[in-house]
Amino acid sequence: MSLQLNSVGLKYGADVIIDDVSLTFDRGTMNVLLGPTLAGKTTLMRLMAGLDRPTTGEITVDGKSVVGVPVRKRSVAMVYQQFVNYPSLTAFENIASPLRVAGLGKSEIDSRVSEASRVLRLDPYLQRLPAQLSGGQQQRTAIARALVKRADLVLLDEPLANLDYKLREELREELPRLFAATGTILVYATTEPAEALLLGGTTATLWQGRVTQIGPTPAVYRRPANIFAARVFSDPPLNEMTVTRTGGEATLPDGRRVGADHLLPGLPDGRYQIGFRVEHARLAAPSGNASAFQGKVAVTEISGSESFVHVDLGFATWVSLVLGVHDWEPGLLAEISIDPGRVFVFDEAGALVRAPDNLAARAMSEMV
Amino acid sequence: MMDKPWSNRAWFFVIPVLVVVLFSSLLPMMTVVNYSVQDTMGQNHFFWNGAAWFQNLLDPTTDIGGRFASALVRNLIFSFVVLMIELPLGIAVAICIPRHGWKVGATLVLIALPLLIPWTVVGTIWEIFARQDIGLLGAALNGIGVHYNDTQDPTSAWATIVMMDVWHWTGMIALLSYAGLKAIPDAFYQAARIDGASRWSVFRNIELPKLQKVLVIAVLLRFMESFMIYTEPSVVTGGGPGEATSFLSLDLVKIALGQVDLGNAAAMSIVYYLITLTICWIFFTIMTQLDQRKGA
Structure with a gap:
């Protein structure tokens, strides 16, 4: 699968939120969206997921326009900066929730959940409610939910920003590996240049709703095409x-x-x-x-x-x-x-x- | 430790509060306690009566005990019925309130309107509203052939009082729930949409659990308030027809001020107060323990 954004723009009234963004994402790639807060990273992800409609431009999957296709008909998973789980469901049920909606059989659900909980080391906590889990375990549950879905597009919106230092390092290393095995398009938004460099892949720098540069992550770092990309990629x-x-x-x-x-x-x-x-x-x-x-x-x-x-x-x-x-x-x-x-x-x-x-x-x- | 400075100056700051509490609640309360254990033959001459008033009151076979027991049952039924209606209705209304734009303010003001009306006025509005000669509700219902008469028919009287309470207080639950719903980060709704979860599942698995704490407060407030209801029914039905809507507070006022039966009224006040306190404590304990078991 390949996802393409062609001159995508989004306006709220007179405010331009996303301005003429063109990006291409291919199957099995790691893509970093690097930009400061309010640069438009989350908005861009919402557009890719189909939660919002662009005001201008086209979003295509394998050449076919998906603008207007509702989220539930798309193969998307997303992990947020906040730890988002269903508060009244156990960790197991949380991870299983997209599979239940998809109507999968019990044995298939069990095997997918146990596989995901094994790689994310959640086995001992599967019967607990989110409120009984630590921040790291809650976020791992959310990541497991995205993983079991085997979506074509996985959007990670600053997933590690609210975690402590040690956990961040661990998960940052694991995340790309976990999803690489599924052959998905992985899009990872971050505000931190160091995180982008550690993740590698391709980086698009964002500033005020515009993509200022796209390229292999180290190359963008070494040779920013403009001062905006250089600023975004310096901390x-x-x-x-x-x-x-x-x-x-x-x-x-x-x-x-x-x-x-x-x-x-x-x-x-x-x-x-x-x-x-x-x-x-x-x-x-x-x-x-x-x-x-x-x-x-x-x-x-x-x-x-x-x-x-x-x-x-x-x-x-x-x-x-x-x-x-x-x-x-x-x-x-x-x-x-x-x-x-x-x-x-x-x-x-x-x-x-x-x-x-x-x-x-x-x-x-x-x-x- | 030995050099710890010792100063009584703090008392100067505490004393005003103690004085206010003394006059506002402790002293009036003690008068009631005083009346509840004494009897009088008039001429302001009181003598010790032990626990006799309380024994009378808690024995349903006596006249006063029977009145008390049936009023208590009425109160419990009333509180239960209005909570059962107002809670789901309030949550439903809160979910329907718009989240953005000018409509938010307009809707909130409309919902809050009944809360801003003085209680006697609420009673008067409903008293007129329910009249079968000129009242919109009463006349309309009788006009379409429904037998409705809140001054003679107990069912009509109860329906009127319950409707009035629902009209008066559902807004409060709606406002509390709305505040609770607004506090849910958008990411939860997004995640549910991406999962393909149904509207019911969003309500059951996200909104309701996130509202739990707010609803504990709402239930407590509504229970206390409905259990102590006085003003509105006293204006609309005056406790009638017969004794049909004679709640504890109405009966209490009748005994204390109508019959000047101070001993019975004082004992009743104290028992009434203790019942309210106990039920609230039970509610609170159950709900916080539910919460703790989840959080532990």
Whole structure:
């Protein structure tokens, strides 16, 4: 089965929720929808499931339009961020519910439920009600319900967002494996770049109801096609600055003028947006380095064995990743230097005009 | 431990509440207790009467005991009947209330309207509504040949009182249930649609279990209120015809204020109060235990 969205749009009154989205999903693939909250991930999934009708465009399955086909006639399963189970039914009955509706025989239901509960390690809890299960067990029950249905399309809407760290890691690894065996189209919505990278497959970045880029997940990460995709695929946020090139000189946001070929080699005059990720913002004590940016430490977040140091530069606050646990007190003077070979350059409209060369080449070879 | 500062200042904050409680409930209550164990020959001269009033009251073979027992049965039947109608009806109404748009406000105001009317006015409205000469309901029913007369026929009187209570209070259950339904995340309905579940199954397996806590409150409130009903029937039927709609509260007022039989009335008040309290406690215990067994 292949699911296609052709220039799909959705409007509520004057509000454009989904704007001209075209995507293709093939059988047995892992597809990530990556975007911040309100980017339209859930709405897009509702459209794919058939819960909503698009106002414009076409949704087809194997070439045939399915717009207007009611949900119950489609082969869809969905797992939500909230743990959605029938409160008055036991875990067993919850998992069996789509099969009962489908009118399957008792032995078939028993065997499918026991298989799903085995792989999701729910065996000891099958006779409990959802309220008697932990959050992780409740979500595993919901996942099992989606699994037993053997639907052609499985939509996972931030399924791990409400789980604790350990469980997330476990399930994140298991989920793609579980569904890959069924040959379904798996669509996974997330707000987290790290999760998208761990899941692999194909990623579509979403921003304000539009798909900003589609491609193999690592390739989208390494070579975002525009600044919107780069922002969506950066956590902590992308460090950005606007630079104006006039002749051989580039004006930095802090007013300094530097040689343009350093930052914007071979580009015509104009305004450019430069973006780079936290690992490419090198933090140091003030050294008088002429090309570095001076500022004051605003916040230091220590995360495991890494520290994220936020530095207020006056025109923007940049974040720098420092390995190890560091004690950069707020208020300390610091300087951030960037390697021009490591930055993305976008034009004024946001399209990528220059990516780090070596990385770009590698990404291109992967895309082919 | 030894240096723990000791201050009595907190009492200053507690005392006003204690004083209010004392005057608003404790003292009036003690007067009733006082009357229930004494008798009087007039001239404001009281003497100890032990538990005689209570023995009388709880013995159905005595005059007062018989009145009390039959009024109690009437109360229980009335509460049971109105709960059985109002609960399902209220839930049904709540399910039909629109969830979005301008219709929500309009519907909620309409539903809440009977709740905002003073109880004596509710009684008056229904008294007029039920009259067979000029009342819309009474005249219409008699016009199509149904024998209906709430001042002479006990069945008509009961029907009127029950209908009035349903009209007055179903809105409250509907509003409570509506609030409960609104709290169910949309994802549950979506999941049910994707499963292909029927409307009945959505109600039975999602809405009803999610409403359980709200319904416990609704049942408690409605039971207490209906068990203590006074104003509306006293306006509509005055307890009649005969004793047909003479509920505990109506009878109590008759004994206390009509017959100035203070001892009997005081004993009756206390027993009435204890019955209400006990039934509510039983309801609450059963319902919370049901809940706990599920959550354990």
